[in-house]
Amino acid sequence: xxxxxxxxxxxxxxxxxxxxxxxxxxxxxxxxxxGQVLEAISTDPGALSDFPAWARxxxxxxxxxxxxxxxxxxxxxxxx
Amino acid sequence: xxxVNSGKAVESLKGVTSIDDxxxxxxxxxKQVENIKPGADDRVSIIAFSGDLDKILAxxxxxxxxxxxxxxxxxxxxxxxxxxxxDPKKKAGGKDLMGKMFGFMLPKGRNAIKLSKMNxxxxxxxxMKSLMKKKNVASLDExxxxxxxxxxxxxxxxxxxxxxxxxxxxxxxxxNLEYVGVATFLEQAKNSKVQLFI
Numbered sequence: 001x002x003x004x005x006x007x008x009x010x011x012x013x014x015x016x017x018x019x020x021x022x023x024x025x026x027x028x029x030x031x032x033x034x035g036q037v038l039e040a041i042s043t044d045p046g047a048l049s050d051f052p053a054w055a056r057x058x059x060x061x062x063x064x065x066x067x068x069x070x071x072x073x074x075x076x077x078x079x080x
Numbered sequence: 081x082x083x084v085n086s087g088k089a090v091e092s093l094k095g096v097t098s099i100d101d102x103x104x105x106x107x108x109x110x111k112q113v114e115n116i117k118p119g120a121d122d123r124v125s126i127i128a129f130s131g132d133l134d135k136i137l138a139x140x141x142x143x144x145x146x147x148x149x150x151x152x153x154x155x156x157x158x159x160x161x162x163x164x165x166x167d168p169k170k171k172a173g174g175k176d177l178m179g180k181m182f183g184f185m186l187p188k189g190r191n192a193i194k195l196s197k198m199n200x201x202x203x204x205x206x207x208m209k210s211l212m213k214k215k216n217v218a219s220l221d222e223x224x225x226x227x228x229x230x231x232x233x234x235x236x237x238x239x240x241x242x243x244x245x246x247x248x249x250x251x252x253x254x255x256n257l258e259y260v261g262v263a264t265f266l267e268q269a270k271n272s273k274v275q276l277f278i
Binding site: 015016017018019020022023025026027053054057058059 | 141147148
């Protein structure tokens, strides 16, 4: 259950409002290889629905979403 | 039960008398499949008609967001949206009186445009700009840089250019910019999944 996922790149998107988190992540994911994993940390409440929508549209996969102290952490796998 | 089912299957095969018949039907189906037209492209086409700060900002957010989603984005700047793309540092000579007047009356670039509401003689607009800075909302300058980097295509309406007497040399340097007419935009819009008039 609590198996650690190996993260290949971390992006700090704290304090950035819409649309910057999604734009930054769409660029960041291209900097890792297909199959590798990106961790993005955002404070934008809109990101909770925006990141899944972005992942569905761009064909990537969100492995995990965590919320803690106003921080939202996404673990995203590059699929395409 | 199974006997009833197989009875039905035999019934539905009654129209087919031979392999040739089947082949003919297959051929017809194949033709129909070939005639199915491909759907629209994953593209957002935006007409930036208004020259208001709030609306232009929204247009850029949607365009850059679209590219982030893996789509293409095209922006067509026309009428009041056109002067938004003037470069305040550039000057153009050889204008007639009306051209000079439009040039003087209309905003010189993206940093001179105002809110569509609550402008309050410029006070509202500058308050909004400082609030945007405080809240880390990207400014139009940053938006334009982002759009250029992401490959958002910008079209400028030729008709507005000549109507308002604008010259190409007074417009911004942007990697993906073209001066076009309505047909060029419509060709793109026709095959876009999303079309917006802002």
